[in-house]
Each structure stands twice: as structure tokens, then as C-alpha cells.
Amino acid sequence: MPELPEVETTLRGVSPHLVGRTIERVIVRDARLRWPVPQEVHRVAGHAVLSGSRRGKYLLFATAPGTLLLHLGMSGSLRVTDAATPFRTHDHVALELDSGLHVRLHDPRRFGAFLFVEGEAGAHPLLSELGPEPLGEAFTSAVLHARLKGRTAPIKQAVMDSHLVVGVGNIYACEALFMAGISPAREAGKVSRPRLEALVTAIKEVLAASIEMGGTTLRDFLRENGEPGYFKQTLRVYGREGLPCPACGAPVRRVVQGARSTFFCPRCQR
């Protein structure tokens, strides 16, 4: 369930099991992901995992021969299990570790990715064009303002464009626009500087708050059903069509933008 906070939670959950461990082998049960899992992934076998990191919603696990580059797509998750635990349906790839554990990629819809990158991973085409991290210092209203200049697309779609800023998915785009009081349909290039300031603040706040809640999942990460709806209750507009806006009581509306559902309050967001 990969919004950025989930990906971050996943990283924090698997890293202690992975970093410093040696990958004994890579088990590819089904190579048909977004792109076919390449043969090169087997090059990490026999090598230690040197580090785990995240760029946007991509996960990177470095070894001496190269870096494993993972994406969880819409339905992907990583689970740490004992190697003897039977595979579930849709457990497509597993890293078998010298600790006797498996890190398994589970992904019913197979929109995820499991790739191998030799050399500087940041130079990979999937990563090299990405925008700044939303929680980093490089993501400011000044930067956003400059990048949105002249763009006619709706602000909601712009903010979900990973080339402008990474990690803002459908839920948090809706939530942040609500918090900032900006209509999702507003032309991106015409949102005023002060309102962009509010939007940047809202994005940082909502992502940071959600990551903090992800910490609860972190503790239970090895558990079989580690998927509580812990931030569902904090959502103000997402998934709440027809329910009262928490600020003004007007019914929350749902529209479709770029084939994705957008939830917003027509009274609070202008």
C-alpha cells in the first residue's frame, strides 16, 4: 500500500533485516512485473547489502556489484518471513538471506518493479529526472513556483507529477490541497505564491504526520497482518464523498481528474 509514508515505513522495516546481511540467492517466481525482472538481479547473490535507501517511492538496496531498484506500484509490499514459510500467491520475488530469512515482494497487480542497476543508481533514467523530495529542504514554495510557471494543468495533477516533486500520491494530493484551501482544479501556474507556500507546508505536514504513524506499523512489521488502517481516520476529504467537510460541513465532492478520483470541499477550496 505504497504512498510515500508506506514506502518509508517499508524501508525502515526491512533495512534492519537486510543491511549487513548477505543475499544467498534471489528467487524469481514470476518475472512478469511492470518490466520483466532481469537476469542481472542474480548478480547480487553472494554479496552483502551495503545500504538501503529511498528516492521518491523507489527503494534502493546497494551491493558491491550493483543496486536493486524496487517500486511497489499500486499493490506491492515487502514482507520479512522465515525462509521455510510457504510462498503466498503473488509473492513474485524473494531475497534469501544468510540469516535464514526471506524478504519477499508481494504484488497482486504487478505494477511494481524489481530491477538491477550497475554503477551510480541515481543516474538510472527512472531516478535521474525526479523532482525534489517533499520532506527535504530543496522543496520550497520558491522552487515549486518556478517549476509551475506557465503550467496550465490542474494543480492537483501537477503536484502528483514526480518530475515536479516526488512522493505526493493521490491521497496526499487531495489532503494537502484541502489543508491549503486550494481547489484541485485551479490552473497550476496561476496559484499565488502565498498559497503555494501554504501548499508546501501542508504537503510536508501531512506526509510527516503519516510517516510518524507508520512507526506503529514498523514495530509490527514481521507480523502476518501488519496492515492497520491507522491513518484512515485522519483523512479529511479522501474517500469521503458526500460526507460533511470537517471544516465547514458542506458535502465533500468527488470528481475525476486524469483518470484519478479527486476529493475536495467545494466551499473551503477555491
Place this chain on the structure above:
DNA sequence: ACGCAGGCCTGGGCGC
């Protein structure tokens, strides 16, 4: 460069 549509997949929930 930008904006948009299409496409990739499976599964759950709903109405009939």
C-alpha cells in the same frame, strides 16, 4: 516542453 490518453494487472465490492 507540456498535456493528455492509453496501457499495464488482479481483486474486492456492488447491483442485478
Place this chain on the structure above:
DNA sequence: TGCGCCCAGGCCTGCG
């Protein structure tokens, strides 16, 4: 119980 339909936390690719 079964079937068809709609919907789902993403994002790349190709076209105009």
C-alpha cells in the same frame, strides 16, 4: 451463486 461492472494508495510511454 454467478456475472458484469466499477473502482483501487502509480507511473511509464507515445502521441499531438
